[in-house]
Amino acid sequence: MEYPEKLRERQSKMQTLDHDFHSAWGCVYSNQSTLSEASISGLWQQYADDPATVDRKYHMLLHEYTTLFSTFFDGYYPISMHAHASDALLPTTIASLVLNTVATSPLVLNSPVLAPMAHEDPKATGGRIRDFALDFLGWNTAHVQAPNFVVAEGIYGAGFGPLAHTSKEWEVNAIASGPKPVVVDLRNATRDSLNATLAEAKSQGCIAVVCDMVSTEDGSVLQPERFALLKACCAQNRLLMIVDETMTAIRCGAPFAFQRAEYAMGEEVDKKPDLVIFGKGMGVSGIAMGFDGAMIKGLTYTKIEDIQQTIRYWRALVSRPVRLPVLIEALGILRTAQAENWPERSVEIGDAIRGITRELAPGTKEPSAIRGLGAMIAVDREVAMQFRVMSAIRRRSPWVRWLPKLSRASSDRGLLVQKVFGEESKSSRQILAEEASHHGTMPLWCFICGIEATSEDWCKTCYLSVCNNEVCEQAFRRHACI
Numbered sequence: 183m184e185y186p187e188k189l190r191e192r193q194s195k196m197q198t199l200d201h202d203f204h205s206a207w208g209c210v211y212s213n214q215s216t217l218s219e220a221s222i223s224g225l226w227q228q229y230a231d232d233p234a235t236v237d238r239k240y241h242m243l244l245h246e247y248t249t250l251f252s253t254f255f256d257g258y259y260p261i262s263m264h265a266h267a268s269d270a271l272l273p274t275t276i277a278s279l280v281l282n283t284v285a286t287s288p289l290v291l292n293s294p295v296l297a298p299m300a301h302e303d304p305k306a307t308g309g310r311i312r313d314f315a316l317d318f319l320g321w322n323t324a325h326v327q328a329p330n331f332v333v334a335e336g337i338y339g340a341g342f343g344p345l346a347h348t349s350k351e352w353e354v355n356a357i358a359s360g361p362k363p364v365v366v367d368l369r370n371a372t373r374d375s376l377n378a379t380l381a382e383a384k385s386q387g388c389i390a391v392v393c394d395m396v397s398t399e400d401g402s403v404l405q406p407e408r409f410a411l412l413k414a415c416c417a418q419n420r421l422l423m424i425v426d427e428t429m430t431a432i433r434c435g436a437p438f439a440f441q442r443a444e445y446a447m448g449e450e451v452d453k454k455p456d457l458v459i460f461g462k463g464m465g466v467s468g469i470a471m472g473f474d475g476a477m478i479k480g481l482t483y484t485k486i487e488d489i490q491q492t493i494r495y496w497r498a499l500v501s502r503p504v505r506l507p508v509l510i511e512a513l514g515i516l517r518t519a520q521a522e523n524w525p526e527r528s529v530e531i532g533d534a535i536r537g538i539t540r541e542l543a544p545g546t547k548e549p550s551a552i553r554g555l556g557a558m559i560a561v562d563r564e565v566a567m568q569f570r571v572m573s574a575i576r577r578r579s580p581w582v583r584w585l586p587k588l589s590r591a592s593s594d595r596g597l598l599v600q601k602v603f604g605e606e607s608k609s610s611r612q613i614l615a616e617e618a619s620h621h622g623t624m625p626l627w628c629f630i631c632g633i634e635a636t637s638e639d640w641c642k643t644c645y646l647s648v649c650n651n652e653v654c655e656q657a658f659r660r661h662a663c664i
């Protein structure tokens with residue numbers, strides 16, 4: 183058998199690019215190990231040899247991550263860490279986080295009237311600070327005991343929990359639980375209608391509005407003037423603004439997609455979102471807080487020490503905000519993203535892939551035929567089928583998402599034709615298939631519905647596979663081999 187030497191050599195040459203644009207629903211920014219980052223590889227080595235020594239650096243590493251994150255994302259701090267973004271985006275979690283941020287703010291701790299006093303009845307301290315927080319936020323017991331969200335239509339990300347109520351897929355909708363969010367049609371709202379909806383929602387216990395910048399449903403982009411309108415109406419109704427950037431961070435041409443130039447202009451430019459949900463490719467999920475966010479700004483966190491102290495108080499509520507190996511990995515990803523300027527590169531990647539698609543599939547020449555932003559690309563399902571590209575796809579959606587790796591190779595037209603789009607990709611796919619056969623593995627994702635591939639009967643010519651669902655198998659059998 184040819185493997186290992188020769189095959190490994192060939193394999194290493196092509197590892198930079200293949201036709202997997204599914205990338206674990208965008209969880210993989212790069213297929214290069216963070217070991218290529220010198221200081222991270224040193225940490226891993228040390229962790230393997232002597233984990234206790236690295237463990238003693240825990241606070242230092244977490245602090246370093248927090249600082250790097252806030253620099254990279256222009257003032258947003260990763261205050262709350264979670265295993266999954268859906269765990270973070272819960273009204274009760276957000277309400278507690280915000281109450282904690284008020285209670286430990288300079289407004290409270292630096293106030294001779296509000297600050298906790300020695301020898302005081304703890305109940306009196308708690309009551310006084312709670313009253314102040316509710317007054318500051320415009321909340322009553324409804325917001326504390328049954329907090330809820332307003333969501334701008336198009337949120338699809340949540341696979342379970344309260345936000346799953348808004349999903350158009352019955353499998354997701356059927357398992358939704360928790361309070362139903364208030365849904366607003368942001369695309370067609372006027373300033374008056376939006377203000378009326380938000381005012382009513384706030385009075386019913388809503389604490390925040392959640393939006394995403396690119397629709398996971400059909401790849402349409404939130405227009406800057408709609409974003410500005412939402413910011414203005416959130417501020418007017420004293421609702422926190424939360425942007426879900428789980429899918430869009432880094433790969434949409436800016437650190438967070440809403441930090442793109444077109445959103446940083448216009449009349450509402452001074453108003454910034456208060457909270458950002460991050461996850462997937464970042465290696466860790468959580469909630470980032472903007473201390474100069476439209477609403478949080480009122481808490482007067484002007485000193486870095488005050489911000490750090492509040493973050494420390496919040497993180498002290500859990501035994502360990504993030505496990506050490508996860509932290510090292512996340513630090514490596516962020517350092518590489520900064521060193522290689524992935525936000526800028528994602529624009530080049532998006533341009534290259536859109537260019538090739540328009541060239542090879544003339545039907546996609548219309549401006550609205552390819553949607554998304556940067557390296558988050560939404561195309562018609564048939565186009566993905568035509569090029570035999572593994573996509574972040576859902577069984578019934580006519581739109582699929584391409585989430586290419588953010589390596590240099592993904593912006594190289596020649597390599598894209600050779601390894602992904604063109605007839606020439608046949609030999610690259612062949613090598614992948616040989617390697618998979620050697621290891622007893624198969625392509626990861628069902629070509630038709632995007633979930634884990636399970637059928638033994640996968641295509642060795644195209645390096646594509648399928649799950650055992652009957653509908654998928656039927657559709658898969660119809661694919662034209664390369």
Ligand SMILES: [Zn+2]
Nearest residue numbers: 628631649654
């Ligand atoms: Zn399937």
Ligand SMILES: [Zn+2]
Nearest residue numbers: 641643644663
């Ligand atoms: Zn095939």
